[in-house]
Amino acid sequence: MQINLISCKNDEDYNEIIKLLKEKYKDNPNCKFREISDTFILPDKKWIIVNEGLVKMLMKNKPNNKLYSSEIIRKALIKEKNN
Numbered sequence: 001m002q003i004n005l006i007s008c009k010n011d012e013d014y015n016e017i018i019k020l021l022k023e024k025y026k027d028n029p030n031c032k033f034r035e036i037s038d039t040f041i042l043p044d045k046k047w048i049i050v051n052e053g054l055v056k057m058l059m060k061n062k063p064n065n066k067l068y069s070s071e072i073i074r075k076a077l078i079k080e081k082n083n
Contacts, residue, residue, distance in 0.1 A: 002045040003062065007055045008070045014038075017049050017070050020077040 008014040021040055025031035032041045040047040050058060059065055 004047050005042060005048060005055065005058055005065055005067045006049045006070055006073050007052050008049060009041075009052055009069060013070050014051060016079045017073060020074065021047060023048075024077055024080070034068060 006015055006017055018038060022033065025033070025040060025042075028042075030043050033039070034041065039047045040045060048058075055067065
């Protein structure tokens with residue numbers, strides 16, 4: 001399973017990404033959201049939303065994880081929503 005990390009700069013950024021992903025996956029019965037870890041779980045991947053300070057620790061032993069900035073994810077989700 002592919003693990004994607006989304007790095008957020010602050011709480012506002014963090015909450016916005018969660019809101020956008022919840023909206024994207026709201027009608028997808030294959031997506032589960034775990035509030036305790038702020039993780040969106042799909043059959044083929046996980047989206048984990050983390051604060052910037054945790055990124056190094058989470059990437060250290062898992063070089064196959066993919067890291068995305070919140071800005072890139074936000075732009076993609078907003079563009080998708082507007083189409």
